[in-house]
Amino acid sequence: KTTTMNKLRAGGDVYARCSKGSTAGxxxxxxxxxxxxxxxPSPPITLVSSTTSNTHNFLTEESIRALISSIPNTTKSLKLFSHGRGLAAxxxxxxTPWKPGKAEVKRRKALQKRQENEKRRLERSCAKEDGTDDDDHMKRESKRQKITHDESSTTILPLQSWLPTEEETKRWNEQVVEIVALTEAEANKKKDNLGDTVKSKISNTTPMQGCDRNGKEHQSYRDSLPAFLAAAADxxxxxxxxxxxxxxxxxxxxxxxxxxxxxxxxxxxEHWASGGGHIKCIQYMWNLRDRIRVDDDDGAATNSSNNSDTTRKHGNKKIIRRRxxxxxxxxxxxxxxxxMIDLILSKKDAPSVNVSSGDGTTPLHMACYGGYVSxxxxxxxxxxxxxxxxNxxxxxxxxxxxxxxxxxxxxAVIALCKYLKRHCGVDFTSRQKQGHTPLHKAASRKNRHVIEWLADEAKSSKQVEALGGLD
Incomplete structure (x- = not known):
């Protein structure tokens, strides 16, 4: 690797650069x-399957820098990604050459069609000029050379899907790291060069650090709360x-x-007060709501006049729901x-203990995610x-x-897992719709203690094969 790339990689994985305890995105x-x-203007990376021409054409550092420097000055019409993980994802x-996304498929098809139309247009133009005087010979030859050049050097490769080799996968992963690291390095270099003018310059191109993707100053979720919600949260x-x-x-x-x-x-x-366990606050808000709710019809009319969708029906009850x-x-x-759970479920109009969210998640699921065995x-x-x-x-x-x-x-998490399996009959080898078992979920969160417990349980019950595998 080049000296530049080695410097960029010093200090760890560029993807994980932002793994810090911050509420900012x-x-x-x-x-x-x-x-x-x-x-x-055209797909710069071409990797053709070994079943065709066995061509491996990745970008050099100079090519990546050239692509970065050619980014338009205004990015209002372009989708933005966070440096690091966002761009890498x-x-x-x-x-990915052997499995391009829908956007890349659509783009390449459009470019192919454009090239084919241009080629036909030039061929028709040359055919018409073949009957003209020899004075136009040079003009016709120039057009024919353009057609030949387009076919040999700039034709967009057809889209193909195949199972990549280990070397292809490794090289593509390295290419992604190179693009991500150089993109960020060039952005930092531009900031250093611009100095005091960085704010006005960057605002015309990409949002600065500390801003959201629309260029507005970033606020943490908690800091963005309206005063009434902040008081309930506190x-x-x-x-x-x-x-x-x-x-x-x-x-x-x-x-x-x-x-x-x-x-x-x-x-x-109510969400913030209940999540914070503020009993007096939520009782105060319930009393307020009871005072203004004469009946269900009046309550529905009031909600409609305020354009609020926070109150939705669940059977014969009305439940305050998040988006x-x-x-x-x-x-x-x-x-x-x-x-707070006891208080909510003791109300006359209490929701079901198994009330589900938009994707079917229950309060019990949330308690498991929090790791609270009690x-x-x-x-x-x-x-x-x-x-x-x-769900x-x-x-x-x-x-x-x-x-x-x-x-x-x-x-406490291990105690929770043991309780669910031994007292509730929960299956820790079940697969969800994407094929993930609890082992996949534990691995994605780097929960080594859960992985080790699952392995021990699988060995003792002779369910090692059912524990996990390819999803």
Whole structure:
């Protein structure tokens, strides 16, 4: 590898550069960039299967730099990716030579059609000129040479899919690292060269670090909360009451608007209060809602007038849901708030303990994902939750527990897995719709303790083959 590439790789994997404890998105940490390959006028990488011409044509460092430098000054019409993982994921998904993505397939077909049309147009033009005087001989020859050149050097290779060799896979992975590293290096170099003018210059091209992909200053999820939701998240009763009492006219509409207020992910104050375990706050909001809800019809009319979709019917009950369908009960379970769970399920209009989100995820699944064994036991033994329920992807309690990073520690996660298997009959070899077993999920989260426990359990029950394998 070149000295430049060795310098770029010093310090670890460029993909994992942003793996830090921050609530900012990777693009807000590292900056944004368009894909150099998407910006190229024609596909720059051509790797033809060994069943055809056995051609391996990857980009050199100079070629990559040339592609990066040719990115248009304005990127408003281009899709942006975060430096590092974002760009790398796009390259693998769209530009892998033996398995191009839909966007690349569409692009190559369009380029092929354009070249074929241009070739036919030139051929027709040459045929018409064959009967003219010899004075046009040079002109005709020039056109014929252009056709020959297009066929020999710039014709877009046909799209093919094949099973790559180990060498092809290795070389493509290295190529992706090169493109990602050089793209970021060129961006940093441009910033250093621009100096004080970087803000005005970059705003016309790609968003800076600390910005979202639209160029606006990044705010963490928590910092972006409206005041009423932030107070609910913090359990700040005095601020909640102050915000409620601020409006003296149209009191009912004012309260309804605050209770229906959503953050950027569709969560309401009830979601935040329940997730934080703030009992007094959520009781206060329930009392407010009871005061303004005369009957179901009036409540529905009020919700309609406020253009809110936070209240949705579940059987004969109305449940406050997030945009993805999760309820306050989901977040109480996710964060191990046992007293909050008891309170929510003790209400007259309480949701079912097995209430599902938009993709079929239940509160028990969320408790397993949080790694709270006491919460799982509370849901199953006290409230009768179905430990064998699956979501729409056929992921069950075993899959969610295997992914848990364990807020209460690794021992608690193993205790949870043992409880699910031995007391609830949960199958830790089941495959979801994509073919993933709990072992796949544990591996994706690097949960070594879960992997070792699964291996020990499989050996003792002679289920090693069923434990995992190719998905």
């Amino acid at each position: 990777r693009g807000a940490i590292s900056g944004w960039t368009p894909c150099p390959l998407c910006c190229a 796009h390259l693998h998904a769209v530009h 359990g700040d009763m005095s601020t909640l009451k102050q915000l409620i009492e601020n409006n003296t006219e149209d009191k009912k509409d004012h309260i309804q608007s605050l209770l229906s207020l959503e953050d950027r992910n569709g969560s309401t104050a 993805d369908g999760k309820t306050a009960l989901h977040y109480a379970a996710r964060n191990g708030r046992n007293e 919460t799982v036991k509370r849901l199953v033994q006290t409230h009768g939750s179905d430990a064998l329920a699956m 729409d992807w056929d992921c069950g309690a075993a899959h969610f527990a295997a992914m848990s990073l364990g807020k209460e520690g690794t021992d």
